[in-house]
Amino acid sequence: MSAGIYVHVPFCLTRCGYCDFNAVAGMDHLRSRYVAALLREADLVSGEWTEEEFVSIFVGGGTPTTLDPGDLKTLLTRVRARFRVRGDAEVTVEANPDTVDAVSLERLLAAGFERLSLGAQSFDGHVLRALERVHPPEAVRRAVRQARAAGYRNLNLDLIYGAEGETLESWERTLLETIDLGPEHVSAYALTIEPSTPLGRKVRAGLARPPDPDLQADMFLLAGETLASAGYQHYEVSNWARPGFACVHNLGYWERRPYAGLGAGAHAFRGDRRWWNVRPPEQYLQLVEAGRAPIGGEERLDSFDAYLEELLLRLRTLRGVPASWVYPGDAEPYLEGGLLEDRDGYLVPTERGMLLLNELVLGPASGPAGPGRRDAAPGARAIPGPGWPARTGPRTPPWGLLTM
Amino acid sequence: MKPGPLARHAGVRRLGAPYDRRGVTDTSRIRNFCIVAHIDHGKSTLADRLLEITHAVSERDMRAQYLDKMDLERERGITIKAQAVRLTHEVRGQVYELNLIDTPGHVDFTYEVSRSLAACEGAVLLVDAAQGIEAQTLANFHLARDAGLAIVPVLNKIDLPAAQPDEVARELAAVVGCDAADVLRVSAKTGEGVTALLERVVERVPAPGGAREDPLRALIFDSSFDPYRGVVAYVRVHDGVLPSRSRVRLMAAGIESDAEEAGVFAPEPTPVPELGPGEVGYLVTGLKDVHQVKVGDTITLSGKGAAREPLPGYREPKPMVWSGLFPAEGGDYGDLRDALDRLKLSDSALHYEPETSQALGFGFRCGFLGLLHMDIVKERLEREFGLELIATAPNVEFHVVRGSEVTVVHNPSEMPPPGTFDVVREPVVLATIITPSDYLGAVLELCQSRRGEMLDLRYLSPDRAEVHYRLPLAEIIFDFFDQLKSRTRGYASLDYEPWGYEEADLVRVDVLLHGEPVDAFSSVVHRDKAYQYGRAMVERLKELIPRQLFDVAIQAAIGSRIIARETVKAKRKDVLAKCYGGDITRKRKLLEQQKKGKARLRRVGRVDVPQEAFIAALRVDQRSGVRP
Ligand SMILES: Nc1nc2c(ncn2[C@@H]2O[C@H](COP(=O)(O)OP(=O)(O)O)[C@@H](O)[C@H]2O)c(=O)[nH]1
Ligand code: SF4
DSSP: EEEEEEEEEEEEOOOOOOOOOOOOEOGGGHHHHHHHHHHHHHHHHGGTTOEEEEEEEEESSGGGGSSHHHHHHHHHHHHHHOOEEEEEEEEEEOGGGGOHHEEEEEEHHHHHHOOOEEEOOOHHHHHHHHHTOOSSSSHHHHHHHHHHHOOEEEEEEEEEETTTOOOOHHHHHHHHHHHOOOOSSEEEEEEEEEEEEEHHHHHTTTOOOOHHHHHHHHHHHHHHHHHHTTOOOEEEETTOOOOOSSSSSHHHHHOOOEEEESSSTTTEEETTTTEOSSSSSHHHHHHHHOEEEEEEEEEEHHHHHHHHHHHHHHHHTTTTTEEOOOTTTTTTHHTTTSSSEEEETTTEEEHHHHHHHHHHOOSSSSTTSSSEEEESSOOOOSSOOOOOOSSSOOSSSSSOOOOO | OOOOOTGGTTTTTTTTTTOOOOOOOOGGEEEEEEEETTTSSSEEEHHHHHHHHHHOTTTOOOOTTTTTHHHHHHTTTTTOSOEEEEEEEEEEEEEEEEEOOOOOOOOGGGGHHHHHHHOEEEEEEEEEEEOOOOHHHHHHHHHHHHHOEEEEEEEEESTTTTTOHHHHHHHHHHHSOOOOSSSSSTTTTTTTTTTHHHHHHHHHHHOOOOOOSSSEEEEEEEEEEETTTEEEEEEEEEEEEEESEEEEEETTTTTEEEEEEEEEEEESSSESSSOTOEEEEEEEEOOOOOGGGTTTTTEEESGGGGGSSSOOOOOOOOOOEEEEEEOTTTHHHHHHHHHHHHHHHHHHOOEEEEETTTTTTTEEEEEEESHHHHHHHHHHHHHHHHEEEEEOOOOOOOOEEEETTTEEEGEEEEEOOSSSSSSSEEEEEEEEEEEEGHHHHHHHHHHHTTTTTEEEEEEEETTTEEEEEEHHHHHTTTTTTHHOOOOOOOTTEEEEEOOOOOOOOOOOOOEETTTTGGGGGGGEEEEHHHHHHHHHHHHHHHHHHHOOOSSSEEEEEEETTTEEEEEEOOOOOOEEEEEEEETTTHHHHHHOOOHHHHHHHEEETTHHHHHHHEEEEEESOOTOOOOO
């Protein structure tokens, strides 16, 4: 099956207050060892992946462009050498505006990184400050100009909405500025307060206000309208693309295609197994340098997990789920309530439905038998299909699409 | 279940324990007395010292605070079950039999206190020399004096540097109506003055009356349940003789039984051939149901030797406070019923009847003597039976009058709608509060805000005041004590006794979720406070009820009139954000967690309410004093 490779680069210039990714600032001295370790890990693990053909490579972070373009090139070359990567594979690198310039962008493109994902976040200076992002709005415009000048034909801008002080008007300006810059792809994420982050602690201490979910809902809908009218298709909860530019790599996650992961904390998935590398960069380095696979944990998905994931992931995208997967009648309230649409036998979330995905999956309440009993999971199929087991108790819709 | 007091001594003493071979005790050598004291003023410590000095307990056996039985009591520092020990002490060449009768020290048990007092001729009024007199002491002092007991005023803790013996002695003397010099000074801790106290008891407390020839009349002042021997009654013989084995009659209960053994606590239970007039001891009744053996009942002999008139003062123990107890989610109604059935074996004051709540499912409406009794029962259910419970806010019992018909309502949701009855009566109490004068204003304000009516105000000393209020019990059980403590920095003390039922303008406030009344949240409150209650309840629920897929109206209503309203806006966003670098595991786990959370929801009409919301909404807010 068409697989993807994710490569994680954990270094950042500074640590943003809301971020709970596996990212570190001030560890630049580890860079060259880290690149060497990535190369070594590719050597170590590629043997497991000989069956797979790879259609995407995604170098993310952290901030990959804190590495020298030369190093990134070496990395890409090694990955292409060790894995069966298709010639036309989508190759993405993430960048922050202030870690790239005209020269580095040219070198990255020449190295084969044909898709550039820029962490723009916002075009409102206040919002950027609230997010503790170091770049000014101008840096994004500059980076986009430089990327276009370098010859980039596939650009993504990452946006975040719902930071403290951001209004609907400010968000609309950010969206319009984004459209003005004409990227092929836009990702827009609702700011989420993660408890372990500095922002999370501030919120708990009452020093910062958590995002207002209603305002974020309005922002989401506004993004949908604004981007749609500019020709972008809303193909996943947080992703919009011009026709033909949906991100192959990210679609792999939603479609539950296999993926390999290289680097600290990277996740990999194949069949019924998901595993992940140790998160701390130092620990990762030590293991790889000792010639060992840096695996930090794994899980085997039983048919219930697989079903739950499949439902959850498919409903994030326009693929939706076949109507036959759902008990007759269970979807009715959502179809009537405008959260789902029936498109040629597929249940596809509407814009409002995407906002309430958890409700769609779980439903608003439990029944007498309790929801989602693992033992009642459908057969041994990894991929669910029609023909669910008999129900354990009466259901009162709306109940969620998850089969009990 | 905890073994009863006799079981603790099972074995050695039970099998062939020797009878107490002393001859019949001359009543002139008997003294029956109790100790009246506020919590922590040193009653238990003094009892220990008395046992020690009279060698009733060897020092090795001496468990600190011998008279307290239950663990729970020990932790709470209170005495629930009255008990009696026989001490023997020589004063000026004469050996006396001194029966120390322990009294419960909490307002929930006023009736029990009065029965214990009825078993005595004298009371040691014990006051902490550093703290001064408290309301409870005063209330029990009045009970003791009204019962005609001789009062022996005593200051305790004179060893404390903070003690103010002279001042407190003056206070005490003023209350008792004696000379300050008459107030004994002791330290229960060091033992100083305790022997003198025994002498004073012998001197001041009258010997009991009663004649051997008269028909038997013995007062039951307490009872307990022994798993091996059934119900054990603690008795005080007033007239006649109670033989060890005899057919007895319980006069109020109207039942007869073959009593198996009479005995005394010395302090171990020791069988005796008989209990003569004036004597205090126990009787193994031969009965198996604790409810047949009621505190205050009179035991007489069956047949010819029966007394005609019972001793005065008997009353049925009456629950004052009611609350619904429901198994928490996943808990079992059957387990709760079994636990209550078993608790009732040893707690005759506990009442319960099945109750069905739309919101909380199957449970029981339980009646308690008071808030403390309620807490004790809840705690025992949770601790001894491992149950997890949801309790509705406590309420009092209402008498709803329609013409000549009176309906007793102990569940707010059963209160009929306005206009369908003539009047409602609620229980009122006579409250005694003692407070430092500095806080008098705050105390009066509190009582006034709780529909109180002042009956009396006096000064015990220039800086301590004693106030008497008539207050609705409903106001007292609703956070009154905590409010009193917080407004007086813990210095005020409270005691109250039932006063009867009085008419009041009470209304039932219902809480509706999305148009459906939630029975567990209904409350009967005074009309003037209905709005405040309704407002507080809807506001609190607004915080507690998670957003649903539709707008949820939360309303408070009197009958069909809405008095407060809030809306929980429909949820618009519930989606997990970005998954990073393929970490789908985390996303799935979050969703699974959310799913578990949903399993704890209860459904009220179309609205899903988490169990925690019920618990939180039913909890009285200790700080604001506003329920919820
Ligand atoms: N210093 C001192 N402390 C005492 C005396 N009598 C009792 N106490 C302490 O006061 C506290 C309360 O005593 P306790 O007998 O439990 O009081 P009860 O609640 O009335 O039974 C305990 O910590 C005792 O040790 C005394 O005469 N002197
Ligand atoms: S740049 Fe991105 S990865 Fe780095 S700290 Fe900021 S948000 Fe996190």
